[in-house]
Amino acid sequence: MAPLSILLARAALLLDPQEDRARLLLADALSRSNAGEVALDTLAGIRLDGPFARSAAAGQVGTLRRAGRLPEALALAEKLASAEGATAQDLRSYGELLFQTGRYGAAAAAFGQALGKAKGDGGWELHYLHGAALDRAGKWSEALPALQRAVALGPDEPEALAWLGNAQVERGVDLTGAQALLERARTLKPDDPEITDSLGRAYYAEGQLAKAVPLLEQAVRADPGNARANEHLGDAYWTLGRRTEARYAWRAAEVTAEEGDLARIKAKLADGLAK
Known part of the structure; x- marks a missing residue:
């Protein structure tokens, strides 16, 4: 729809060059089409004393953010938030x-x-x-x-359900409730590998390995580069006595792990899971 939006907004501006609402819509469509510089130039044409000046500034924040220019976006967003x-x-x-x-x-x-x-x-x-x-x-x-x-x-928003459920699993808090939250999230979003991984981890935390392993394997198949899912699968394999497979999974996790997680994964590769 972006090309059509751009076409219609440009047509509106040809009919009325002072129509800042059309200019705002055009800039948004350009930004979403990866034409960030053109979008910023378009927003700069919106009158500072007009009714759309604040919307133009907010549009600049969004455009800079999409373009990966985070320091500039953050500085402008802070200015708007503190005004x-x-x-x-x-x-x-x-x-x-x-x-x-x-x-x-x-x-x-x-x-x-x-x-x-x-x-x-x-x-x-x-x-x-x-x-x-x-x-x-x-x-x-x-x-x-x-x-x-x-x-x-x-109650039907998988992001909220999954975050709360996963946070409880990580802390060992109300694991039964966490499982229910994650089961609901997976019902709503069955193809999300992160939710699948979190539910598998919840089952693992309760010792339900027969339920956990197929889900963790599914999460890794869906997103092979996910360090978290690979690490969790390795943990489950090790607990089942499948030591070689566990180390393969941990090595896969090591490849894409964030700096703060590497020491933990390396320790597992060296010594397995602590008793």
């Missing part, structure tokens, strides 16, 4: 960029402020983002109620 009259959406956009750049505590604060400005209860997604940021910031006691609220507001 007088900042909206819940301004704060959410700022929080999303903070989260993307690993500043989880600041992201949680931005999402919390967005909730304070949001109409009604803010919706499941904003609670989910708030809880996820708190979780990543190491504030589990605050993250738990935020994630639970997200699930209550969005």
Whole structure:
């Protein structure tokens, strides 16, 4: 639909060159078509004293973000979020960029402020983002109620279900409840390898290896480069006594693992799972 949107927006501007609404729509379509520089030039043509000036600034944030120019996007998003009259959406956009750049505590604060400005209860997604940021910031006691609220507001949203379920599995908290959350998430999104992996890990944590291994194998087949899934599969194989297969899985995990996970995986390759 992007080429058609671009065509129609350009036609509207030919008919009325002062129509900033069309210019805003054109810039969005260009940005989503990987024409970031042209989109930014289009947004620069929107009148600063017009009714779409703030929308143009928000459009610049989105365009810079899609183009991978995160420092510029973050600086502009911070300016919008700290300005007088900042909206819940301004704060959410700022929080999303903070989260993307690993500043989880600041992201949680931005999402919390967005909730304070949001109409009604803010919706499941904003609670989910708030809880996820708190979780990543190491504030589990605050993250738990935020994630639970997200699930209550969005009982059919697999992202919220999966994050809460997986977080509980990682901490060994209410594993039965975590399994139920992840089973529901997988019913809603059966082809998602991360959800499949998380459910397999939940079964593994409860010692249900007959259920865990097929799911972990499925997750690895769907996403062979997923370090987390390969590591979990290796753990399950080792527990079953399938030591050679376990080391193959851990070696696969080692290839794509993040720096902070390498020491743990190397220890498993050297010594297996600790008793």
